[in-house]
Amino acid sequence: MRRTLALLILLAAALPAAVWGDGPSVQASKIWIREGAPGVTVLGGYLSLANLTAKPLQLTAVSSPDFDSVEMHRSFVKDGMESMEPVPAVDIPAHGSVDFKPGGFHLMLMQPKKNLFAGDMVTLMLTFSDKSELAIMAPVRRDPPLR
Amino acid sequence: MKFKKWLPYAGLFILAIAAGLYAGHRVFAPRHGPRPETAAVLLHEAKPLPDFALTDTEGKPFTRASLDGHWSLLYFGYTHCPDACPTTLSDLDHMQGHLAKLAAEKRPKVYFISIDPKRDDLTLLKNYTLYFNPSFTGATGSVEALRVLTGPLGVDFTYSPADQKGDYGVSHSTFVLLVDPQGEEVALFSPPQEPARMAADYTKILKYYGEQP
Numbered sequence: 327m328r329r330t331l332a333l334l335i336l337l338a339a340a341l342p343a344a345v346w347g348d349g350p351s352v353q354a355s356k357i358w359i360r361e362g363a364p365g366v367t368v369l370g371g372y373l374s375l376a377n378l379t380a381k382p383l384q385l386t387a388v389s390s391p392d393f394d395s396v397e398m399h400r401s402f403v404k405d406g407m408e409s410m411e412p413v414p415a416v417d418i419p420a421h422g423s424v425d426f427k428p429g430g431f432h433l434m435l436m437q438p439k440k441n442l443f444a445g446d447m448v449t450l451m452l453t454f455s456d457k458s459e460l461a462i463m464a465p466v467r468r469d470p471p472l473r
Numbered sequence: 474m475k476f477k478k479w480l481p482y483a484g485l486f487i488l489a490i491a492a493g494l495y496a497g498h499r500v501f502a503p504r505h506g507p508r509p510e511t512a513a514v515l516l517h518e519a520k521p522l523p524d525f526a527l528t529d530t531e532g533k534p535f536t537r538a539s540l541d542g543h544w545s546l547l548y549f550g551y552t553h554c555p556d557a558c559p560t561t562l563s564d565l566d567h568m569q570g571h572l573a574k575l576a577a578e579k580r581p582k583v584y585f586i587s588i589d590p591k592r593d594d595l596t597l598l599k600n601y602t603l604y605f606n607p608s609f610t611g612a613t614g615s616v617e618a619l620r621v622l623t624g625p626l627g628v629d630f631t632y633s634p635a636d637q638k639g640d641y642g643v644s645h646s647t648f649v650l651l652v653d654p655q656g657e658e659v660a661l662f663s664p665p666q667e668p669a670r671m672a673a674d675y676t677k678i679l680k681y682y683g684e685q686p
Contacts, residue, residue, distance in 0.1 A: 360555070360559055363552070363559070363600060363602075363605065365600050366553075366601065368553055368554075370555035370556045370559065399555075401556045401557055403664065406646055406647060406663075407629060407644045407645060407646055407647070408557045408645055408646070408664075409644040410554075410556065410557075410642045410644075428556055428557075428560040429664065429665070432555065434555055435555075436640075468563075469563065
């Protein structure tokens with residue numbers, strides 16, 4: 327019963343896209359936010375973005391009503407030192423994809439507006455270079471979805 | 474008669490064997506068997522840690538003596554680190570899971586040493602460290618006191634300039650250090666710190682150092 331209902335909701339959500347064409351230009355998957363240890367006010371967020379169009383795109387902004395601010399960052403190792411730097415935009419090649427994962431690109435979610443625990447869901451708004459937007463729900467987890 | 478004549482030689486022979494065994498033990502111990510193949514970098518010579526003075530999250534002095542009598546893993550990071558530090562600490566927690574078969578005293582004690590004492594007070598550091606595993610211990614100290622430990626170990630850290638909100642990042646060495654029960658550095662684990670592989674390497678190194686895991 328619940329599964330049928332979920333399917334109906336999915337269908338209803340997919341219907342407008344099917345009817346009005348276009349559809350989303352980017353698909354997000356493997357979305358998760360790392361639960362913060364007590365007292366931590368900066369959380370890491372991860373996801374995979376697939377460009378469904380034939381044109382290169384960029385993720386240009388991320389926001390969330392659940393955080394004061396969200397930045398895109400990249401972790402990198404240079405001379406055995408782990409560093410982080412903010413990145414203004416992240417490329418998603420045509421028909422290609424980009425992964426935000428530990429040790430690489432990640433979302434830096436700052437100052438959560440309430441305490442977030444594993445199992446909570448967070449809304450993220452992604453903006454792309456073609457001005458399209460994508461709202462996604464990100465689960466807060468202790469560990470990556472596939473380990 | 475014959476027996477009496479040979480007795481001194483027999484005595485010398487036994488003494489020589491004993492001396493040989495002792496010398497062999499001194500020279501080759503505590504290595505047992507061939508050098509194991511590990512993803513971890515196993516140092517050719519165990520390197521004594523310097524004398525350092527930090528404070529652990531129980532409020533007790535954290536010195537070289539704190540590492541006596543058990544194996545230890547040291548990782549240097551900071552709590553405002555959203556990506557690398559929680560990933561490594563979570564990997565170290567999973568590594569402990571892979572070592573659950575070992576007797577408790579054979580498992581390594583994990584120390585998370587904050588190189589950001591300005592923001593990481595002992596309470597924050599304690600809550601942070603315990604979150605990953607209740608057996609983990611945090612420690613920190615002044616930047617100068619930290620450098621006494623990190624310098625000789627080749628562990629480095631630098632602070633990036635603060636942004637408008639006063640936030641800053643800390644670049645830091647990525648490896649996890651393995652320290653033996655005599656307070657000597659014996660190996661380095663570099664990323665990717667895959668928990669199962671780290672656990673397997675740890676068990677091999679323990680055997681190499683003559684411990685029965």
